[in-house]
Amino acid sequence: MSSKSNAGKSLLGIEVLDRSEIEWILERGRRHKRKPGEAVKKLDTLRGKSIVNLFFEPSTRTKASFELAAKRLGADTISISGEGSSLSKGESLVDTLNTLAAMLPDTIVMRHSASGAPQFLSRYLSTPIINAGDGQHEHPTQALLDALTILDRRKSLENLRVAIIGDISHSRVARSNVHLLSKFGAEIVLCGPATMLPPALKQLAPGITLTHNIVEAVTDADVIMMLRVQLERQNVLNFPKNEYFQFYGLQLMHLERARPDAIVMHPGPINRGRELSSEVADSPRSVILNQVENGVAIRMAVLERVCGDA
């Protein structure tokens, strides 16, 4: 096993970050946002650095977003996905990562279906790791880009009322967002049926309330975050599929209960008619595509923090 000299720079989750680290990334991310009509500026901040994107779980937007971010910073990247990698040939995760680490990449970006996989690896690996989503645990860059998206429209996160609706218990997006929003003093309402909303969630961070009623959740909300209904991780007993939208799908009538300038977010990919109606998805309130756009900017900032010399 190798030393952990660089592993301290890893970004494994939001829970372990403090406010100043988050603010640094958000500020940096803001600077990487493109103005409308502006051509892509290729930077050389990470010239000569190599980044391995290791996706053990299918991903389109997060993988593309990390690749674009790395390229815009001048880094060399390779992407490996679960299918066709040595993992499917029976090699253990530690061996796979040690092999890659022996090629001396500067950073490993990793998505894995097992909660804690990057935390587990970081104990044995000196290469810094960026967690691109681990199981049902955390998805830190998603929470950062969500914060940037909210801050495009609000001065601060403090005292904002943010409703997060859907399968909270299986959602890494929800966990990372809860930690980030709570650190900045937001009021967080988590909403879903009790099968997806364990009471212990209330103790996850300060400022959380729980409700099973979507109308209650969206009332006076500044931000409404919808979560994807994750059928692949779903225990069939958690909800009767056919009535989910009726009770927990976001519809236009719900927006009338929220603040007039409330925004609707979704980490994607969206299922129209399952977790939100098409009208909501396409309404001016929806900032779903802004989230995607901010994803690249935030990941540039994160790569600079983890992989840069700063």
Add this chain to the structure above:
Amino acid sequence: MSRLLIKNGRLIEPSSGIDENRDVLIEDGRVAAIAPAIEAGDAEVLDAAGCIVAPGFIDIHVHLREPGIEHAETIETGARAAAAGGFTSVCCMPNTIPVNDSPTVTSFIVERARRSAIVNVFPIGAITKGSEGEQLAEIGAMKEAGIVAISDDGRPVMNSRVMRRALEYAASFGLTVIDHCEDLNLSMGGDIHEGIHSVRLGLRGIPGCSEDVMVARDIILSEATGAPIHIAHISTRNSIEMVRHARRLGIRVTSEVTPHHFALVDTDIHGYDSNFKMKPPLRAHIDKDAALEGIIDGVIDAIATDHAPHTGNMKMQEFERCPFGVTGLETAIGLTLEELVHPGKIDLKRMVELFTSGPARVIGLDRGKLSVGGPGDVTVLNTSRKWVFDVNQTQSKSKNSPFHGHSFRGGPLATIVAGKVVWQAPAGAPA
């Protein structure tokens, strides 16, 4: 004639209530005399001044992995780990490959133990064939071959009708049924105790109620059949409370607790370290407190380690892929002193009981006491020796302990099986 004289120790012997300085003379494997200041000429002498001399400690819940999983442990290495932990007898669970569900496998274990084990090994047979929960195993024939109890540990009998018949049938042979209480439907897919920590780590929960509903079922079946039932590694407040209530009603239910369940809680799991992953999982503080209370008031009869060796590569994986189980033989006495005796929750006599007469009574084993003519199994320990558990020095073949690097005050000093010193604390270790 082999003779061993254990001199100058403080003998704690729960079955006779002795707690005084006594010498113990063992001749040809049996206790020949217990008296103050025995003179025995040419006998080998073990000076136990400043130490506690107790009947040989018994662990009624270990996994020795042989036959079939010898890369993780063998009867020989598991027995050495037991000796290094101060145990003179262990009872091994039947989840080997093949499962110990027939007199052939039982005889194999008995024979392997006779040839390779430095402590007594008593096999536990399966309740059902292949531990598949459907047909009763050859319980009577296994008893004749040497089993001391039956259990489908790790693969609990879910069918209550099968369990009822097993209780009745085993009782006809004077065997106790040991149940690993887990409703497999309620616990399905779970990794750690369901609570704030599982929510925080994004790991799937094993709810306390998955244990409780089976403990309730077993108590009800024991009451209905009149047969004894022993609850293995009890871990929740509700289960302990139900056992307490059942005993007040005179139902024949006993229970054991593991050192890790009274020493650790779920929030001690850091960095997704699978050396903290076991079944039942580390529970909440209220559960740990209930276990302490059960030990103090006697609802819990025995401390058992559930020593469950797994090779390093099995435990070096994503948390959810790692097998359940931790080793525990070598740290049990140290943890009991630290959690129970040093803080004054129980006295040394109660501690000795939990490792000797308690477990012996649970399964009706004629051990766990020191009396003239009885087996010369002795555990010598003290409460002051400072030592650090280094898993790299373990006698077990596996290293999956959550207590690596842990400092202890007091522990076993010598393990004597049938009058032979089979293990002694490393010489020169700082006292």
